[in-house]
Amino acid sequence: MTTMTEASVREFKMPDVGEGLTEAEILKWYVQPGDTVTDGQVVCEVETAKAAVELPIPYDGVVRELHFPEGTTVDVGTSIIAVDVSGGAAAPAPAEAQPAAEQAEPEEPKKEGRQPVLVGYGVSTSATKRRPRKSAEAAAPEATQAVQSELNGHGATAAGPRPLAKPPVRKLAKDLGVDLAAVTPSGPDGIITREDVHAAVAPAEAAPEPVAAAPATAAVPAAPVATYDAARETRIPVKGVRKATAQAMIGSAFTAPHVTEFVTVDVTRTMKLVEELKQDKEMQGLRVNPLLLIAKALLVAIKRNPDINASWDEANQEIVLKHYVNLGIAAATPRGLIVPNIKDAHAKTLPQLAESLGELVATAREGKTSPAAMQGGTVTITNVGVFGVDTGTPILPPGESAILAVGAIRLQPWVHKGKVKPRQVTTLALSFDHRLVDGELGSKVLADVAAILEQPKRLITWA
Numbered sequence: 001m002t003t004m005t006e007a008s009v010r011e012f013k014m015p016d017v018g019e020g021l022t023e024a025e026i027l028k029w030y031v032q033p034g035d036t037v038t039d040g041q042v043v044c045e046v047e048t049a050k051a052a053v054e055l056p057i058p059y060d061g062v063v064r065e066l067h068f069p070e071g072t073t074v075d076v077g078t079s080i081i082a083v084d085v086s087g088g089a090a091a092p093a094p095a096e097a098q099p100a101a102e103q104a105e106p107e108e109p110k111k112e113g114r115q116p117v118l119v120g121y122g123v124s125t126s127a128t129k130r131r132p133r134k135s136a137e138a139a140a141p142e143a144t145q146a147v148q149s150e151l152n153g154h155g156a157t158a159a160g161p162r163p164l165a166k167p168p169v170r171k172l173a174k175d176l177g178v179d180l181a182a183v184t185p186s187g188p189d190g191i192i193t194r195e196d197v198h199a200a201v202a203p204a205e206a207a208p209e210p211v212a213a214a215p216a217t218a219a220v221p222a223a224p225v226a227t228y229d230a231a232r233e234t235r236i237p238v239k240g241v242r243k244a245t246a247q248a249m250i251g252s253a254f255t256a257p258h259v260t261e262f263v264t265v266d267v268t269r270t271m272k273l274v275e276e277l278k279q280d281k282e283m284q285g286l287r288v289n290p291l292l293l294i295a296k297a298l299l300v301a302i303k304r305n306p307d308i309n310a311s312w313d314e315a316n317q318e319i320v321l322k323h324y325v326n327l328g329i330a331a332a333t334p335r336g337l338i339v340p341n342i343k344d345a346h347a348k349t350l351p352q353l354a355e356s357l358g359e360l361v362a363t364a365r366e367g368k369t370s371p372a373a374m375q376g377g378t379v380t381i382t383n384v385g386v387f388g389v390d391t392g393t394p395i396l397p398p399g400e401s402a403i404l405a406v407g408a409i410r411l412q413p414w415v416h417k418g419k420v421k422p423r424q425v426t427t428l429a430l431s432f433d434h435r436l437v438d439g440e441l442g443s444k445v446l447a448d449v450a451a452i453l454e455q456p457k458r459l460i461t462w463a
Contacts, residue, residue, distance in 0.1 A: 008086035009064055011079035017046065017053045017371060022168045024048045025073045025239060026080065035063045043081060047239075051338065051371050061085035073239070075168055165192040173197045252398045256312070256433040260393040261442055265450040266414055268424040270294075273456045282351055287358035291329075291383055293456060294406055294449070296353060298381060299325060299346055300462050301448035308445045309378050310401045312435050319436045328380035328397060329357065331364040339397050340369050341377040385409060391427040401437055404449065405429040426453075 014024060024046040031043045042054045043063075061083040068074055163180040165173070169192055173180050176197060183200045185192040238246065270293050277288045302309050302325055311320045327345035331338055340363070342348070342356045363369050377400055384392050385408035394405045407427040414423035430446040452458045 008084050010059055010061065010083050010085050012043075012057055012081045012083060013079050014046070014074045014076050015055070016076045017048055017055070021048050021076060021371075023073050023075050024053075026068055026070055027052060028070055029066055031063050031066075031081075033063050033065055037061060037063060037083060048371065051369050051374060052367050053370065054368075057081070057083065059083065059085055075166055077166075163192055164190050169194055169197060176201050252396050255314075255398075256396050257435060258393075258396065258431050259434045259437075259439070259442065260429055260431040261439075261446050262391060262427060262429050263446055263450045264425060264427045265454050266416065266423045267409060267426050267453045270453045270456050271409065271424045277350075283354060286351060286354040287361070288354060290409060291381070291406070292350070292354050292357055293459075294383075294404075294453065295327060295329075295345070295357065295381060296350060296459060297449045297452035297456075298379065298404055298445075299327065299353075300452060300459060301445045302379065303346065304448055304462060305441060305445045307441055308402050308432070308437055310436050311378070311399050312401070312433060322378045324378070326376050326378045328377035328400070328403075329360055330380060330382035330394075331361065331369075333364055333367060333369075338364060338369055338374060339377060339380055340364060340373040341380075343376070379403070381406065385426065391429045393429060394431050396431060396433060400433075402430060402432040402442070402445065404446075405431070 017024060025048075027045045027047050029044050031037055031041075037043060037057050038060050039058060040056050043057045045052055045054050047053075064082040064084045067078075067080050067082070074080055163183065164185065164187075165180055170180065172178075172194060173183070173192075178197050178200050180192055180197075183192050183196050186196050187193045267290070270290060274288060274290055274293060277283050306323075307321065309322045309325055311322070313320050324344055325346040326341040326343050328339040328341040331340065340360050342353070342360060345353060345356070348356060360373075363373070377397055380394075380397050380400060380403040382392075382394050382403060383406045385406050388408050390410075391407040392405045394403045396403050405428065407429070409424050409426040411422050412425040413420050414425055415421075416423055428446060428450060430442060430449075432442045448462075452462065
């Protein structure tokens with residue numbers, strides 16, 4: 001990565017686009033060196049462990065350099081693009097030798113109307129003030145100390161200064177059992193990078209185990225080498241949303257004791273109500289389908305059995321009862337399974353719920369779901385029926401107590417009013433955390449959902 005020293009060049013750093021995320025992958029650049037950019041213009045798309053997010057640039061200028069190619073995973077706080085702002089915002093004075101704690105962003109010219117907000121940054125409500133600059137000679141040692149303090153959490157110790165490395169790199173070294181003091185740094189200012197840690201591991205892994213002396217004629221068999229036939233196999237790196245989903249599902253499956261109950265129900269009346277609602281003037285232009293009424297039925301069941309809407313706080317050994325419902329809807333996307341949620345779904349009318357559901361699905365299909373939309377869920381619905389599947393045993397999203405799986409709705413022979421008739425039938429499956437939801441509570445919730453779908457007028461009498 002080339003370091004820009006010109007006063008007119010601004011470095012745009014990778015922001016934290018979620019809550020506490022440490023890195024993001026650059027999916028696509030929308031600009032190239034030499035392109036003119038304006039304040040608020042999207043310059044790239046990045047993927048975190050939660051979602052794909054577009055990043056806008058916070059100033060005007062000309063792109064000088066893209067520091068990383070597409071497909072590169074970059075730590076939060078690392079500069080990803082350099083922009084020459086000499087023709088736009090006021091040029092700041094050189095600040096290489098100035099300590100990080102005393103660097104101040106130059107004042108941007110005020111603009112009329114809305115101030116663009118960069119994800120993870122926000123808007124300053126007061127004018128930026130500069131501190132008096134120090135000479136390069138006086139600032140240089142302080143800068144080194146500031147960088148070391150920022151990376152290590154404190155300065156030198158009695159045994160000497162700690163190796164310089166960012167928190168994600170320190171975690172990687174800890175996981176791999178690497179002593180950072182023994183690693184040769186290759187980053188700027190003596191900072192240890194991920195590559196340095198992996199390079200330190202490679203020789204250790206390659207070193208042979210001590211063996212007893214053997215005759216000169218004895219041959220040591222070579223270890224088998226894994227082969228990969230590109231014509232017969234395709235290997236896809238696990239990262240981004242897929243990696244986060246895999247880790248979350250493993251954590252949930254082996255932390256919360258899952259119990260799954262099933263019920264098969266006649267939803268013929270619900271399907272008729274769906275068709276009637278499609279013709280209702282109040283629902284014109286809204287997304288009306290069986291999932292809408294199933295979601296409403298689950299919300300009513302939660303209202304009747306509020307203890308199902310809870311989470312388990314392991315650290316404090318407490319059950320946290322939620323007085324709100326953020327209803328998650330599992331959505332399959334090209335990047336993997338995501339579960340955005342409808343905030344405060346319990347307080348929405350049927351038309352409002354339909355509008356929120358339509359927006360959620362459209363945003364997910366476009367790959368524009370924000371990290372915030374996937375946080376704070378309390379109960380989830382997964383509709384496996386759209387794939388022609390009758391039912392399943394869903395795994396709880398971390399931090400939730402229940403998830404409802406909806407199977408395919410099929411025309412089946414069913415005993416109705418003493419006679420076998422063709423009816424619209426589906427199977428529901430409710431998985432719940434048995435630490436805080438016992439069989440009675442789980443059964444009541446599932447039975448209530450089934451009863452409402454069989455007799456949708458209960459949406460009125462029970463709501």
